[in-house]
Amino acid sequence: MSGFQSNNGVIRWIEHRMPIFSFLDHSVGSEYPSPKNLSYLWNFGSLAGITLVIMIATGILLAMQYTAHVDHAFESVERIMRDVNYGWLIRYIHMNGASFFFIVVYIHIFRGLYYGSYKAPRELLWMLGVVILLLMMATAFMGYVLPWGQMSFWGAKVITNLFSAIPFFGETIVVWLWGGFTVDNPTLNRFFALHYLLPFVIVGVVILHIWALHRFGSNNPVGIDTKGPQDKIPFHPYYTVKDAFGLGVFLVFFAAVVFYIPNYMGHADNYIPANPLSTPAHIVPEWYFLPFYAILRAITFDIGIPFTGVVIIEAKLGGVIAMFGAIAVLFILPWLDRSPVRSGRFRPIFRIFFVLLFIDAIVLGYAGSQPAEGLWLAIAQVSTAYYFAYFLIILPLLSVFETPKPLPTSISEPVLRGGGGTLAGAPAKPMEKA
Amino acid sequence: MAETATTAQAGSGETRRDFLYLAAGAMGAVGAASAVWPLIASMNPSAEVLALASTEVDLAPVAEGQRITVTWRGNPVFIDHRTPAQIEQANAVALDELPDPEADEARVVKPEWLVMIGVCTHLGCVPLGQKTGQSRGEYGGWFCPCHGSHYDTSGRIRKGPAPTNLPVPPYEFTADTTIVIG
Ligand code: HEM
Ligand code: FES
Numbered sequence: 253m254s255g256f257q258s259n260n261g262v263i264r265w266i267e268h269r270m271p272i273f274s275f276l277d278h279s280v281g282s283e284y285p286s287p288k289n290l291s292y293l294w295n296f297g298s299l300a301g302i303t304l305v306i307m308i309a310t311g312i313l314l315a316m317q318y319t320a321h322v323d324h325a326f327e328s329v330e331r332i333m334r335d336v337n338y339g340w341l342i343r344y345i346h347m348n349g350a351s352f353f354f355i356v357v358y359i360h361i362f363r364g365l366y367y368g369s370y371k372a373p374r375e376l377l378w379m380l381g382v383v384i385l386l387l388m389m390a391t392a393f394m395g396y397v398l399p400w401g402q403m404s405f406w407g408a409k410v411i412t413n414l415f416s417a418i419p420f421f422g423e424t425i426v427v428w429l430w431g432g433f434t435v436d437n438p439t440l441n442r443f444f445a446l447h448y449l450l451p452f453v454i455v456g457v458v459i460l461h462i463w464a465l466h467r468f469g470s471n472n473p474v475g476i477d478t479k480g481p482q483d484k485i486p487f488h489p490y491y492t493v494k495d496a497f498g499l500g501v502f503l504v505f506f507a508a509v510v511f512y513i514p515n516y517m518g519h520a521d522n523y524i525p526a527n528p529l530s531t532p533a534h535i536v537p538e539w540y541f542l543p544f545y546a547i548l549r550a551i552t553f554d555i556g557i558p559f560t561g562v563v564i565i566e567a568k569l570g571g572v573i574a575m576f577g578a579i580a581v582l583f584i585l586p587w588l589d590r591s592p593v594r595s596g597r598f599r600p601i602f603r604i605f606f607v608l609l610f611i612d613a614i615v616l617g618y619a620g621s622q623p624a625e626g627l628w629l630a631i632a633q634v635s636t637a638y639y640f641a642y643f644l645i646i647l648p649l650l651s652v653f654e655t656p657k658p659l660p661t662s663i664s665e666p667v668l669r670g671g672g673g674t675l676a677g678a679p680a681k682p683m684e685k686a
Numbered sequence: 687m688a689e690t691a692t693t694a695q696a697g698s699g700e701t702r703r704d705f706l707y708l709a710a711g712a713m714g715a716v717g718a719a720s721a722v723w724p725l726i727a728s729m730n731p732s733a734e735v736l737a738l739a740s741t742e743v744d745l746a747p748v749a750e751g752q753r754i755t756v757t758w759r760g761n762p763v764f765i766d767h768r769t770p771a772q773i774e775q776a777n778a779v780a781l782d783e784l785p786d787p788e789a790d791e792a793r794v795v796k797p798e799w800l801v802m803i804g805v806c807t808h809l810g811c812v813p814l815g816q817k818t819g820q821s822r823g824e825y826g827g828w829f830c831p832c833h834g835s836h837y838d839t840s841g842r843i844r845k846g847p848a849p850t851n852l853p854v855p856p857y858e859f860t861a862d863t864t865i866v867i868g
Contacts, residue, residue, distance in 0.1 A: 529762045530812060
C-alpha cells in the first residue's frame with residue numbers, strides 16, 4: 253500500500269475508496285517480489301490463466317450459436333462452421349484451445365514435480381492445482397459431448413458407465429447422471445449447463461491457487477528459499493515482460509495449429525452425427541485423457557484373496573479405482589515425498605526416476621490410443637505399475653535413502669560463480685526498495 | 687449474563703446447553719437435507735421420459751435365424767429368432783463354466799425368441815452380431831469390439847471384461863407373435 257503512487261487523480265480517487273490498484277500491484281505488479289532465477293518453465297502458470305480466458309471468451313460466443321438438443325446440436329455446430337461469421341475460427345480456437353490448455357497445464361505440473369514445488373509450505377497450493385486439473389477434465393469431457401458426434405456420444409456413454417462399477421448404487425447413480433436410461437437429451441442439456449458453469453468454478457479455484465502462491469511466492473529452479481531482497485526482482489516489469497514474450501511464442505504455435513491443422517488432434521468420427529444404435533469400431537478419448545484411459549484399461553483382472561477365488565474388487569471397479577487413484581496420489585504427494593530438498597537438480601537418483609516417470613506418461617498415452625490387447629496391454633500394465641510405484645514406493649524410499657548434493661547457500665550462488673559475494677552489491681541495488 | 691454462565695457451569699446447565707446445540711444442529715441438518723433432496727431428485731428421469739417406457743414389436747416378419755434391433759427407452763433391444771441348433775448350443779453349456787451362471791430357460795419366454803438389451807454390460811457399447819457379416823465372437827452370439835467381450839447364443843458373457851450377461855428386459859407376449867417390452 254505504501255509503495256503505490258499515481259499521478260492520475262482518478263486512480264487516486266478510486267484507490268482511496270477501494271485500494272484495487274495497490275492490490276493489483278501487490279499481486280502481479282512492481283510490489284510483488286519474485287525469485288530472480290525463474291526459468292521459462294515458470295511461464296506456464298500465466299499461460300494457463302490466459303488460455304482459460306481464451307476458452308471462456310470463445311465459449312460464450314459459441315454458446316450464443318449453439319443448440320443443446322439431440323436433434324439440433326450437431327447441425328448447430330455445422331452451422332457455426334459454415335454460416336456464422338468467423339464461426340469456424342471461434343470453434344477451432346475453442347476446440348484446439350482445450351488441447352493447448354492441457355499441454356500447458358501438463359508442462360506446469362511436471363515442472364512442479366521436478367522442482368518439488370509441492371513441498372512445504374506449498375502443499376495447499378499444489379492441492380488446489382490438482383482440483384483445477386480435475387475440474388478441467390470434467391469441463392473438457394462435457395464440452396466434447398456437446399457437438400453430438402459419434403465420439404461425443406460414445407465417449408459420454410463409456411465414461412458415464414464407469415460409475416456403474418460402484419458397488420450397490422452403481423446403476424441408480426448412472427440413471428441419475430443420465431436423467432434417462434441412456435445418454436440422451438436430458439444428458440446433453442445438463443452437460444451443457446455444467447460445461448458453462450465449471451470454467452467459472454475453475455476461475456474461483458485459480459484465485460485461491462494464486463492466493464496460496466502469494467503467501468510464500470514462487471518456488472525456483474534451485475528450490476531453496478530466497479534469503480532476502482537481493483534474491484528477488486519485482487514481478488513488474490521483469491516477469492510481466494517475460495510472460496508476454498512467452499505468450500507470443502505460445503500464440504505462434506497455437507495459431508499454426510488453428511489455421512493449418514485444426515483437426516489434427518481430433519477424431520474424424522466426431523464429424524458423423526451420434527448414432528445410439530451403432531458403436532464406432534474404435535472409441536478413443538481426446539489425447540489428453542489417453543494416459544488415464546490406459547490405466548483404466550490396464551486392470552483386466554479381478555483383485556481378491558489369492559487361491560480362494562474370493563473376489564473383492566472386480567476388474568471393472570479396479571480399473572475405475574486405478575484411474576481416479578492416478579489423480580488421488582497427486583493429492584497426497586506432499587506427504588509421500590519427505591525429502592527436504594525440493595529441486596531435482598540436487599537429487600541425482602530422484603532425477604533418473606523422474607525422467608522415467610515422464611517417459612512412462614508418454615508411453616501410457618500411446619498405449620491408451622491402441623486396442624487394449626496383446627503387447628500394448630502388457631506395456632500399459634507395466635507402465636501403470638511404474639506410475640503408482642513412483643509415487644507410493646520410490647519417492648518415500650528415496651526420501652530416506654538418497655544422499656542429495658550439497659545445496660548452494662543462496663539462489664545467486666550457482667549463477668554468480670565464486671559465491672556471488674563479490675558481486676552481490678551490484679545486483680542488489682535496484683531491488684533495495686522492495 | 688455472567689451470572690447465568692457461572693451457574694450453568696456449576697450446575698447441570700452445561701449439559702442442557704450442549705443438548706440444545708445438538709438438537710438445533712440435528713434439526714438444521716435434517717432441514718437442509720430435505721431441502722436439497724428435491725434438487726437432487728430433479729435430475730432423475732422425468733415423467734415424460736418414464737412414459738416412453740414401453741414398445742410393441744410385431745415378430746411375424748422375423749424369419750428363423752434372423753436378428754432385428756428395436757429401440758426401447760433409447761437403448762437398442764436385440765431380438766433373435768433362434769434356430770434349434772442355437773438353442774441347443776445355449777443349453778449344452780454347464781452352468782459352472784459361466785462367469786454369470788444363468789440357465790437359458792431363465793432368459794427366455796419362448797426358447798425360439800431371445801430378447802435382450804443390446805448394451806454391453808462392461809461400459810455400454812453396442813455389441814456386434816446383429817447384422818450379417820458382423821463378428822459374432824468366439825461363442826456364436828455377440829461380440830463387443832470396445833474391449834473384447836464375447837457373448838454366447840443366449841447372450842451370456844463368456845469371455846472378456848463384461849461382468850454380467852446381456853440383461854433381459856421385462857416383456858410379455860400379447861399375441862402369438864407380438865411382444866410388448868417394458
Ligand atoms: C475450462 C475451459 C473450457 C474447456 C477446457 C472447454 C472444452 C471444450 C471442448 C473440448 C469442446 C468440444 C469442441 C469440439 O470438439 O467441437 C467444447 C465445446 C463447447 N464449449 Fe467449451 N470449454 C471450456 C469453456 C467453455 C465456456 C466458458 C463456454 C461458455 C459457455 C463453453 C461453451 C462451449 C460450447 C457452446 C461448445 C459446443 C460447440 C463446439 O463443439 O464447438 N466452453 N468445449
Ligand atoms: S463396453 Fe463392451 S467390452 Fe467394454
